[in-house]
Amino acid sequence: MGETRLNLGLGAAAAATVFAACLIGPTELSPSDAAAVLFGGGSPGDRTVVFDIRLPRALAALFVGAALGASGAALQGLLRNPLAEPGVLGVSACSALGATFALYFGFAARGALILPLAAILGALAATVVIALAAVRTDSVLTLILVGVGLSSFAAAVMALLTNLAPNPFSLSDMVHWMLGSVANRSFPDLFLAAPFLAAGLALLFAARRGLSVLTLGEEAAAGLGLHLRRQRLAVVLGAGLATGAAVSIAGVIGFVGIVAPHLTRPLLGHDPARSLLPSALLAGVILAVADIGVRLAPTATELKLGVVAALLGAPVFVWIAARRRTVHG
Amino acid sequence: MAELRTERLSVAAGARQLVRRASLTFASGEFVALLGPNGAGKTSFVRAALGLIPRSGGSSELAGCDTARLPPAERARRIAYLPQRRPLAWPNRVRDLVALGRFAYGTALGRLGPDDSEAVGRALEACDLGPLANRTADTLSGGELARVHCARVLASEAPLLAVDEPVGALDPRHQHRIMDFIRRFVDGGGGALVVLHDVLLAARYADRVCWMRAGRLLPAEPPREAVTEAAIAENYGMEASVGWSGGTPTIVMRRPLPDPSRNPTQRE
Numbered sequence: 181m182g183e184t185r186l187n188l189g190l191g192a193a194a195a196a197t198v199f200a201a202c203l204i205g206p207t208e209l210s211p212s213d214a215a216a217v218l219f220g221g222g223s224p225g226d227r228t229v230v231f232d233i234r235l236p237r238a239l240a241a242l243f244v245g246a247a248l249g250a251s252g253a254a255l256q257g258l259l260r261n262p263l264a265e266p267g268v269l270g271v272s273a274c275s276a277l278g279a280t281f282a283l284y285f286g287f288a289a290r291g292a293l294i295l296p297l298a299a300i301l302g303a304l305a306a307t308v309v310i311a312l313a314a315v316r317t318d319s320v321l322t323l324i325l326v327g328v329g330l331s332s333f334a335a336a337v338m339a340l341l342t343n344l345a346p347n348p349f350s351l352s353d354m355v356h357w358m359l360g361s362v363a364n365r366s367f368p369d370l371f372l373a374a375p376f377l378a379a380g381l382a383l384l385f386a387a388r389r390g391l392s393v394l395t396l397g398e399e400a401a402a403g404l405g406l407h408l409r410r411q412r413l414a415v416v417l418g419a420g421l422a423t424g425a426a427v428s429i430a431g432v433i434g435f436v437g438i439v440a441p442h443l444t445r446p447l448l449g450h451d452p453a454r455s456l457l458p459s460a461l462l463a464g465v466i467l468a469v470a471d472i473g474v475r476l477a478p479t480a481t482e483l484k485l486g487v488v489a490a491l492l493g494a495p496v497f498v499w500i501a502a503r504r505r506t507v508h509g
Numbered sequence: 510m511a512e513l514r515t516e517r518l519s520v521a522a523g524a525r526q527l528v529r530r531a532s533l534t535f536a537s538g539e540f541v542a543l544l545g546p547n548g549a550g551k552t553s554f555v556r557a558a559l560g561l562i563p564r565s566g567g568s569s570e571l572a573g574c575d576t577a578r579l580p581p582a583e584r585a586r587r588i589a590y591l592p593q594r595r596p597l598a599w600p601n602r603v604r605d606l607v608a609l610g611r612f613a614y615g616t617a618l619g620r621l622g623p624d625d626s627e628a629v630g631r632a633l634e635a636c637d638l639g640p641l642a643n644r645t646a647d648t649l650s651g652g653e654l655a656r657v658h659c660a661r662v663l664a665s666e667a668p669l670l671a672v673d674e675p676v677g678a679l680d681p682r683h684q685h686r687i688m689d690f691i692r693r694f695v696d697g698g699g700g701a702l703v704v705l706h707d708v709l710l711a712a713r714y715a716d717r718v719c720w721m722r723a724g725r726l727l728p729a730e731p732p733r734e735a736v737t738e739a740a741i742a743e744n745y746g747m748e749a750s751v752g753w754s755g756g757t758p759t760i761v762m763r764r765p766l767p768d769p770s771r772n773p774t775q776r777e
Contacts, residue, residue, distance in 0.1 A: 183619055260598035389617045393609050396661075397596040402561055404665070405585030405613030450599035450645070451618050 183454050186447060190461035194242060197468040201238035202230050204472055232366065240365040240429050241471040241485065242464040245436055247377050247426035248272075249463025250456055251419040252437025253445075254384045257391030257452025258415040259314050262442060262500055263324060266423040267434025270330025271306040275427035276357040277334040278302025284341055296373050300424030306330050307420040311412055360433035360486025362471055373425040380421030384456060387414035391452040433486040435493020436463045442500055511572060511668035511700060512536040513558060513588060518567035520550070520557045527553040530567060531726035533719060535702050537668055540695040541729055542715035543704045544736075546745055550724040551704045552593055555671050559590055571669075585613035589665040593673040593704070595658050600647035606657050607632050607642075610664030632664035636690055652683035659690050670694060670701040676710065688714045712736040712751075712758040720744050732758065742766060 202214045207229050209217075216222040217230045248266055255264040266272045282288040282298035313326045335358065390411040393401040402408050426433070440463035441455055448454040467485065470492070474483045513535055520528040528550045535541045545551050557564040560576030569576045571587045579587075589610070597606075605618050610632065611625045621629065633642055636656040641649065649657065655675065662670060672691065676684040684707070691701050692714050705711045711718050711732065718735035720727045722744050729735070733753065741749040741760075748763040 260596075389612070389615075392605075392618050393612050395598045395601055395606075396609060397592070397594060397598075399556075399561070399592040399594065400590070402581060403559070403585065403590030403592060404609060405582035407581045445599070449602050449605050449618070451601065451605060452599070453617065454619050 183448060183458075186444070186458050187461065190458055190465065193465050194461055194468070197465050197472070198235070198238045198242060201241075201468060201472050202234045205229070205234060205475065236365050236367045236370055237362050237471065238468055240362040240370055241468040243370065243374075243377060244362065244426040244430045244433060245440075245464035245467030246460040247380065247422035248433060248437040248467075249440040250381055250384050250460035251422045251426075252463070253441040253452060253456045253459035254388070254391060254415050255310075255419050255437075256441055257388075257394055257456075258412065259310075259323060260394055260397075261323070262445075263438065263497070265435065265437035266303070266419065266426075267432065267437060268324060268497065269306065269310050269327035270334065271303050271310065271327075271419065271423050272427055272432040272434060273331040273334035273358070274306035275299045275303035275424045276432045277337055278305075278424070279428055279431075280338055280341060280357050292368075292372055296376055296425060296428035299428035300376055300421055302334075303424035303427065304417070304420035306334075307416045307423075311416045315412075355484075357427075357431040358486075359484040360431035360489070361482075361484045362430045362467075363482060363485075365429060369429060373429045376421050376428075377425035380418045380423070380425060381460070383414050383418030384422065387411055387418065388453040388456045391415075391456070392454075394452070395450075431486060433467065433489045435497055436466055436489050438500065439463070439493050439496050440466060442496070510537045511587060513569070513571055513576075513669055513671075513700075513702070515554075515558045515569040516567055518554065518557055518569055519565045520553045520562065521565040522553075526565075526724050528557060528564075528726075529724040531721070531724075532567075533558075533702075533726060533729060535669075535700050535717075535729075537698055537700045538695065539700050540692060540714060540716045541700075541702050542711035542718045542732075543702060543721060544706075544708060544711055544718060544744070545721035549721040549744075551721050552673055554721065554726065555590075555673055555702065555704060559588060559671060560584060561590070582613040582615075585665065585667065587667055588669040588671055589662045589667040591658055591662045591670075591672045591675060593677070595654070597646050597654075600645040602642075603638055603644050603646065603649070603657055604629065604633070604642045606646060607638070607660045607664050610661035613665065628664050628666050632660040635663055635693065636660040637686075652679055652686075655679055655683060655687055656690075659687055663690070663694060668699055670699060670703075672701065673704045674706060675703065676705070676707065684710060708736055708741065708749075709758060709760045712760065736760070 203209045209226060213222060213226055217226050252265040256262055278301050279295055279299040282294050288295045310326060313323055390406050393404050393406050398408055441459040444458040444462055445455040470488045471485050474485055474488055477483055516532050517530040518528060519530055531554050543551050556562045558569045560579060576584060608618055608621055608629050616625045633639055636659050638656055638660055641653060675687050688710055691703060695701050715732055717729035718732050719729035720740060736751060738749055738751050741747050746766045748766055750761050752759040
């Protein structure tokens with residue numbers, strides 16, 4: 181399938197999903213009402229529903245998905261294995277830990293940027309650990325285990341925080357960060373995270389050509405003219421920034437960064453570089469659709485988006501892990 | 510004319526000297542084979558000569574430019590490198606793998622310029638990969654994969670080539686085909702430095718052969734002078750008989766010599 185056609189198709193799907201998300205909910209909006217609102221018209225009530233509630237929430241799901249999809253695709257290319265992903269590698273959990281830390285020790289109250297920055301710091305710390313481990317070992321298993329360790333550590337420290345934090349700290353807050361949700365997100369929330377998300381994605385896209393040659397291994401890639409250290413730095417920084425920004429919006433949402441690249445890569449000759457953009461778009465669409473599902477599900481309390489993502493994504497992860505084989509060497 | 514010149518190049522890993530003051534120059538139009546027992550430091554020498562790993566002493570220059578300071582892409586356009594370990598992470602198409610050889614020219618997969626497409630086409634043809642161009646790597650045999658790696662190195666169209674054990678684990682026919690590709694590259698004006706474990710192939714294809722043992726590199730000599738019974742005994746600790754009929758060598762490895770006559774090699 182053509183790269184351009186795939187990207188255009190997924191872009192259209194993303195736009196359609198966001199538009200559909202604006203229609204669906206307790207207040208029924210017709211497509212023409214919603215279109216009127218989006219193009220600057222509509223009744224004040226409709227405008228509130230779309231701009232204060234549905235549109236920011238749908239865009240949050242789309243952006244979070246795009247950040248995780250691109251980070252997953254790039255990390256898979258860098259680490260040369262299809263199981264790498266911010267959630268599995270513990271990057272998201274450490275990022276959530278950073279965010280909770282800032283919240284419950286009161287740093288977050290000192291400035292609006294503190295929360296996203298703390299989430300990004302947590303994400304970067306974890307990404308650096310993963311990248312260092314990746315330099316030392318070729319083993320996929322080692323990396324996944326390091327990720328499991330980081331996730332468990334982050335969860336343990338969060339549990340510890342519930343005991344130590346000076347502010348009263350409810351279990352449900354921790355659950356929010358660890359399970360992930362885009363409920364009640366507003367445009368200001370998105371604007372805060374947007375610059376970091378954009379910077380992270382820009383770094384990943386700027387470095388994507390190098391991901392293609394890494395299929396040959398780091399030594400051959402260096403021989404082909406890849407600046408290895410720069411490549412690692414760009415992907416680690418890019419994935420850290422994008423994942424941190426995503427977590428500051430929605431908490432931990434796992435597995436979407438595995439599923440989306442796994443679906444798009446075979447369509448593009450298994451090239452991690454070319455599958456970066458479609459992975460971002462597809463992951464965005466998956467999360468935006470899943471969030472519509474969350475809103476429609478007839479449950480007493482709303483399901484968490486991260487729970488739905490894990491319910492769908494974890495089995496796929498197991499499936500990929502079970503049938504994985506390297507091509508050669 | 511392209512030339513790689515190393516002078517008294519040393520490589521150390523911790524306190525251990527992997528390469529000791531090795532000097533070698535090879536240029537366009539030359540096929541130089543590098544022989545030596547396992548652990549002699551051949552791979553370390555090639556890597557350091559290309560500036561891929563740091564050296565602890567000496568110099569290495571490509572046409573007068575220090576390889577350790579050359580930007581990676583600039584170096585890659587002057588000398589192509591095929592490492593000993595050739596893993597593949599993804600089941601890419603053969604044509605795409607060969608196109609990766611164009612990386613140093615700023616080429617991105619799926620967006621090949623006319624120069625890139627021509628170079629990739631020529632490399633595919635040179636390695637008889639035309640019919641396999643659209644296959645994926647996970648469907649290829651070891652011999653076919655070896656040809657793919659050869660083609661991606663040729664696709665870079667760098668004037669020089671450094672190849673580390675290109676024929677390991679290949680059947681005789683594929684071994685000779687790969688050596689033929691390299692020979693043709695050299696006859697077409699290229700220069701190649703090829704690390705080999707097969708003395709016969711080295712004697713048969715190379716213009717000059719140099720021995721390396723325990724980190725020390727001997728001067729490169731024509732095959733008839735370098736590949737002798739004495740050299741094989743000294744470097745491999747093997748009793749062998751070497752004969753030449755016309756331009757074709759015959760080498761029979763008879764038996765390992767008793768240990769005391771061998772100097773211990775530096776590392777496995």
